[in-house]
Amino acid sequence: MAYETVLVETRGAVTLITINRPKALNALSSVVLTELIEVFAAYDADSSQRCAVLTGSGDKAFAAGADIKEMVEKSPADFYAGDFFADWTSKITRVTRKPWIAAVNGFALGGGCELAMMADFILASDRAKFGQPEIKLGVAPGMGGSQRLTRAVGKAKAMEMCLTGRMMDAEEAERGGLVSRIVPHDQLLEDALKTAETIAAMPPLAAMMNKEMVNVAFETTLDTGILMERRMFQVLCGTEDKTEGMTAFVEKRPGNWTGR
Numbered sequence: 377m378a379y380e381t382v383l384v385e386t387r388g389a390v391t392l393i394t395i396n397r398p399k400a401l402n403a404l405s406s407v408v409l410t411e412l413i414e415v416f417a418a419y420d421a422d423s424s425q426r427c428a429v430l431t432g433s434g435d436k437a438f439a440a441g442a443d444i445k446e447m448v449e450k451s452p453a454d455f456y457a458g459d460f461f462a463d464w465t466s467k468i469t470r471v472t473r474k475p476w477i478a479a480v481n482g483f484a485l486g487g488g489c490e491l492a493m494m495a496d497f498i499l500a501s502d503r504a505k506f507g508q509p510e511i512k513l514g515v516a517p518g519m520g521g522s523q524r525l526t527r528a529v530g531k532a533k534a535m536e537m538c539l540t541g542r543m544m545d546a547e548e549a550e551r552g553g554l555v556s557r558i559v560p561h562d563q564l565l566e567d568a569l570k571t572a573e574t575i576a577a578m579p580p581l582a583a584m585m586n587k588e589m590v591n592v593a594f595e596t597t598l599d600t601g602i603l604m605e606r607r608m609f610q611v612l613c614g615t616e617d618k619t620e621g622m623t624a625f626v627e628k629r630p631g632n633w634t635g636r
């Protein structure tokens with residue numbers, strides 16, 4: 377299916393999703409965000425696909441934020457009546473039970489930073505820049521930035537970034553725990569796709585449950601999280617892929633996964 381603002385390509389079991397508004401630095405218009413939800417839902421429903429990569433087109437930006445030109449004329453009534461950002465704040469994370477990676481190739485600002493933080497992890501180009509500059513527009517993060525950034529880098533850095541609007545470069549983001557790794561700019565996509573292929577080659581139920589387990593850590597107490605982890609481990613122990621994985625280890629051969 378063709379989309380207006382998003383390119384979708386499958387490479388084996390990996391889906392590559394590219395926000396395609398390079399002239400507007402991939403600003404997140406309503407159309408982009410609505411299409412992204414559809415694309416991620418389709419990825420999640422497609423049993424041939426095991427991991428996805430989201431990136432921005434062009435050389436400069438992952439996404440420079442929600443589309444300011446679209447918001448400039450909107451009244452509080454428009455925002456409230458449409459419950460602006462409600463779907464975009466959590467729908468992508470709800471429709472994707474399978475893993476996906478944000479490959480941040482430049483500016484990830486405002487909604488762009490918030491979108492990247494919805495990913496299971498972020499790989500950053502050495503030119504990536506992260507920020508929540510909404511305060512400079514007289515507003516504040518609206519797609520989860522104040523919450524997810526604080527969980528990722530802690531209160532001190534998140535508060536400073538939200539209050540000053542300053543950007544964090546890739547090195548600071550890696551030091552702060554916002555990104556898993558920094559990759560040279562021209563190798564970012566290749567590295568992200570290779571990482572996605574590694575994940576795609578894992579037993580799929582185990583990949584989904586590993587993702588779920590780590591995410592539970594942000595939503596619950598330590599005791600409850602550890603209990604859930606143990607239960608998920610026990611469920612995985614009943615799968616064909618567990619028998620295959622452990623037998624393959626003993627027989628010194630790669631596992632052959634059925635996803636059952």
Ligand code: CAA
Nearest residue numbers: 399400401403440441442443444445485486487517518519
């Ligand atoms: N919305 C709409 N258009 C945007 C945009 C945005 N968020 N960011 C950049 N653009 C457009 C510019 O208007 C410009 O378009 P024109 O050529 O038609 O003038 C084009 O992209 C290129 O941008 P610049 O000329 O500004 O490029 P630059 O290299 O000089 O600066 C930048 C780059 C520092 C990222 C700068 O564009 C910028 O500050 N962008 C806005 C960042 C921002 O404030 N983001 C937060 C938005 S609000 C939000 O996201 C709310 C939320 O929490 C969900």
